[in-house]
Amino acid sequence: MSKRRSGAFQVLKIVREFKKGNWWINARARKQQQQSAWDHLISFLFIPIWLGSAFGLVSLAVALRNAIHPNHVGAVFQNTSTLAFSPIVFPLGIASIFIGGAASNFIVYHIPAARVVLDKEGSSFQGTDYSSMQRGLFTLGLPAIVAALVLAGVGAAIG
Numbered sequence: 001m002s003k004r005r006s007g008a009f010q011v012l013k014i015v016r017e018f019k020k021g022n023w024w025i026n027a028r029a030r031k032q033q034q035q036s037a038w039d040h041l042i043s044f045l046f047i048p049i050w051l052g053s054a055f056g057l058v059s060l061a062v063a064l065r066n067a068i069h070p071n072h073v074g075a076v077f078q079n080t081s082t083l084a085f086s087p088i089v090f091p092l093g094i095a096s097i098f099i100g101g102a103a104s105n106f107i108v109y110h111i112p113a114a115r116v117v118l119d120k121e122g123s124s125f126q127g128t129d130y131s132s133m134q135r136g137l138f139t140l141g142l143p144a145i146v147a148a149l150v151l152a153g154v155g156a157a158i159g
Contacts (some may be wrong), residue, residue: 014136036121038114042104050100057092057152065156080159087155091148098141105133 065080065088108114109130118130 036117038108038111038117039121041114042108045104045107046100049103050096053099053103054093054096057096057148058089061088061092061152061156064153065159068156069159084155084158087151087158091151095141095145095148098137098144102134102137102141105130105137 065084109118115130123129
């Protein structure tokens, strides 16, 4: 795989834009190129997928906590310290952003009419095509999800 196509290259490109201070300007320019109804559908699908995946991951963490601490009774987070609550909810909510982005891109891109439009839009800016976006989401998302799961496990153990 060439360096230009790797997910690490995309991350380095974003870091360089942050260091130069032109990330916001470049992001706005990229977004202005993406104004089709299919882009709006991606945004529309993102929120329920993000919230649903966050809810599912938090529910799994709560089930793990209940398995570790079987004497817990009452509401889900009743009598749970902030020290245990925070590493369960917040990291999983942030990591779910990557799940929502990747899933909404995947769903819309596999609509044939959307694929034509999105490929045309993606060709105007390097790194905004489907495969680059998915690769970037996976490159950033997988470590974030692993770290969030570890933190959620710690929070569940603290109980």
